[in-house]
Amino acid sequence: MLSSRKEKTFNLLFILPALVLFLVFNLYPLLRTIELSFFQWNGIDKDMVFVGFAQYKDIIFNNPAFWKSMLNAAYVTILCLTLQNGLALLLAILVNRQIKGENIFRVIFFLPPVLSGIVVGLIWKFIYDGSFGILNTWLAALGFEQFRDFAWLSEVKSALSSVAVVHMWKGFGYGFIILLAGLQTIPNELYEAAEVDGANKWQQFINVTIPSMLPVFTMVSVLTVLGAMQIFDLIYSMTQGGPAGHTDVPITKIYQYMNNGEFGYSTAMAVVFGLLLLIVSLIQFYISRKIKN
Amino acid sequence: MNNMFKVKRNFLDIITYAILIAVALTCIFPVFWMLSSSLKTNEEIFKHMSLCPESWQWSNYAEAFIKAKFGMYFLNSLIYTVVGVGAIVIITSMAAYAFARLEFWGKNILFCLLISTLLIPIPGAFVPLYLLLKSLHLLDTRTGLLLCYISGGIAFGLFLLKSFFEELPKEIEEAALIDGCSRFGIYWRIALPLAKPAVATLVIIQCLNIWNEFLLALVVLQDTSKMPIQRGLMVFQGTHMTDYPLLMAGLTIATVPIVVIYLLLQKHIIKGITAGAVKG
Numbered sequence: 001m002l003s004s005r006k007e008k009t010f011n012l013l014f015i016l017p018a019l020v021l022f023l024v025f026n027l028y029p030l031l032r033t034i035e036l037s038f039f040q041w042n043g044i045d046k047d048m049v050f051v052g053f054a055q056y057k058d059i060i061f062n063n064p065a066f067w068k069s070m071l072n073a074a075y076v077t078i079l080c081l082t083l084q085n086g087l088a089l090l091l092a093i094l095v096n097r098q099i100k101g102e103n104i105f106r107v108i109f110f111l112p113p114v115l116s117g118i119v120v121g122l123i124w125k126f127i128y129d130g131s132f133g134i135l136n137t138w139l140a141a142l143g144f145e146q147f148r149d150f151a152w153l154s155e156v157k158s159a160l161s162s163v164a165v166v167h168m169w170k171g172f173g174y175g176f177i178i179l180l181a182g183l184q185t186i187p188n189e190l191y192e193a194a195e196v197d198g199a200n201k202w203q204q205f206i207n208v209t210i211p212s213m214l215p216v217f218t219m220v221s222v223l224t225v226l227g228a229m230q231i232f233d234l235i236y237s238m239t240q241g242g243p244a245g246h247t248d249v250p251i252t253k254i255y256q257y258m259n260n261g262e263f264g265y266s267t268a269m270a271v272v273f274g275l276l277l278l279i280v281s282l283i284q285f286y287i288s289r290k291i292k293n
Numbered sequence: 294m295n296n297m298f299k300v301k302r303n304f305l306d307i308i309t310y311a312i313l314i315a316v317a318l319t320c321i322f323p324v325f326w327m328l329s330s331s332l333k334t335n336e337e338i339f340k341h342m343s344l345c346p347e348s349w350q351w352s353n354y355a356e357a358f359i360k361a362k363f364g365m366y367f368l369n370s371l372i373y374t375v376v377g378v379g380a381i382v383i384i385t386s387m388a389a390y391a392f393a394r395l396e397f398w399g400k401n402i403l404f405c406l407l408i409s410t411l412l413i414p415i416p417g418a419f420v421p422l423y424l425l426l427k428s429l430h431l432l433d434t435r436t437g438l439l440l441c442y443i444s445g446g447i448a449f450g451l452f453l454l455k456s457f458f459e460e461l462p463k464e465i466e467e468a469a470l471i472d473g474c475s476r477f478g479i480y481w482r483i484a485l486p487l488a489k490p491a492v493a494t495l496v497i498i499q500c501l502n503i504w505n506e507f508l509l510a511l512v513v514l515q516d517t518s519k520m521p522i523q524r525g526l527m528v529f530q531g532t533h534m535t536d537y538p539l540l541m542a543g544l545t546i547a548t549v550p551i552v553v554i555y556l557l558l559q560k561h562i563i564k565g566i567t568a569g570a571v572k573g
Binding site: 007008009010011012014015017018019021022024025026027028029030032033036043087090091094095097099104105106107108109110111112114115116117118119120122123124126127132134137169173174177178181226230232233236237250251254255258263266267269270273274277278281 | 305306309310312313316317319320321323324326327330338339342384385387388390391392395396397398403406407410413414415416417418419420421422423424425427440441443444445447448451476477480501504505507508511512523526527530537540541544547548551552555556559562563566567
């Protein structure tokens with residue numbers, strides 16, 4: 001169906017609302033972020049002071065609290081990449097063994113990802129509570145008396161790990177669903193051919209499952225990294241970054257600077273953080289392509 | 294030999310079920326604990342740790358709805374979700390139809406641009422959005438928050454619906470065009486109804502996103518009477534630190550609609566999640 005000039009112009013009306021919203025609420029904020037990152041501005045004054053790369057320099061070289069928040073998020077991310085995705089893969093393989101009740105397990109495992117971060121955070125804060133949380137009651141009942149009044153979320157040595165456990169609890173079902181969908185797309189003939197060649201179950205896993213799943217692994221790990229690095233709701237509802245910044249993450253830092261009226265500085269931080277995320281994602285895709293070849 | 298194999302298979306089955314059931318219980322317990330605690334008295338929370346409430350305090354819910362204002366927050370969330378999702382469906386289906394079927398200038402570039410936010414993470418976008426809403430005098434308004442939510446759903450909606458429209462057979466539309474139906478009429482009366490399965494997926498995913506959203510609600514709103522329930526929960530928690538039964542009742546109120554929708558329509562949700570994830 002060829003369209004006339006008039007029609008081509010008229011057709012633009014279909015995408016106009018989406019385009020306007022995109023330009024105003026997606027593209028403009030992105031450009032504005034980059035612009036503001038070169039200015040010192042409190043959001044109120046008429047004049048913004050151009051400071052060039054000074055804020056970038058300060059964030060990168062003089063702001064250990066920012067790097068501490070990056071390390072905190074990286075710690076959560078590494079736990080997620082190993083423990084959470086390991087568990088997700090194990091569960092996907094188990095459910096894929098054609099067991100009874102496959103759908104029930106699928107529904108239950110995907111329940112935590114459906115809940116909101118705030119709800120999950122507040123439930124677990126209650127479970128972790130030092131004096132009347134059920135975790136310590138159970139631990140004490142099992143004979144671990146030293147945990148009777150242990151405040152998991154306000155002790156320096158346990159706060160971040162405790163939040164990471166909740167993040168993994170909330171997130172493994174997501175990886176599980178994607179990995180299971182991936183496993184189910186591997187054609188059975190590949191396994192049959194491997195079996196004819198005399199490969200045992202383990203060899204089939206190494207030589208058929210792993211290579212076929214490589215793109216899915218990449219996707220899951222990219223999503224895991226993006227999700228864990230940008231963790232916010234759980235931190236906000238459980239620790240608010242405490243004790244003394246030990247659970248601060250990049251998004252809570254950006255939010256704190258913005259709340260203090262340092263708009264320029266907070267956007268510069270957002271740019272640094274955004275670029276690092278982009279680089280990490282690209283590296284993951286690059287590694288996956290390298291392995292494939 | 295055959296028997297050995299059976300024993301091994303049974304043994305593996307037992308381990309499989311043991312692991313799956315253990316993980317399933319871990320998934321369910323915190324939700325059960327929230328429900329159970331929401332029906333206890335404060336005294337019971339602090340003194341003994343029974344799994345189920347001794348006497349079921351349904352009055353906690355009446356108190357949560359009215360005194361703790363969770364009814365108001367709930368209603369706000371309902372408004373944001375219904376209006377936001379409705380707008381996302383109409384705006385993105387219209388655009389997706391045009392990208393799939395119609396000709397206009399700059400089509401490919403515009404499409405790539407519009408779905409680029411799916412692939413490029415923009416953390417901290419809330420800072421410029423805050424400033425933008427401020428200069429538009431939309432800070433602390435329902436409209437301002439809604440505009441953020443709607444624009445946040447465009448990329449995913451376009452991505453999901455465009456490929457669906459492309460797979461629909463063209464013949465019906467061509468016949469309708471010859472019969473004198475307008476382009477908009479074809480989209481509205483023929484293509485959109487046919488796209489129901491994809492629209493259902495979009496609706497559910499966006500319902501989850503908007504209902505569960507917190508960060509933008511935190512940045513944009515100050516006035517408690519406009520806050521969605523996720524924000525209301527934090528307000529309540531900040532002022533009534535230790536009123537656990539009421540807090541748990543509030544959490545339950547915030548969770549029930551989502552869980553009901555999830556259980557009724559889980560197939561669509563899982564389809565949407567996998568579609569979104571394997572886009573690469």
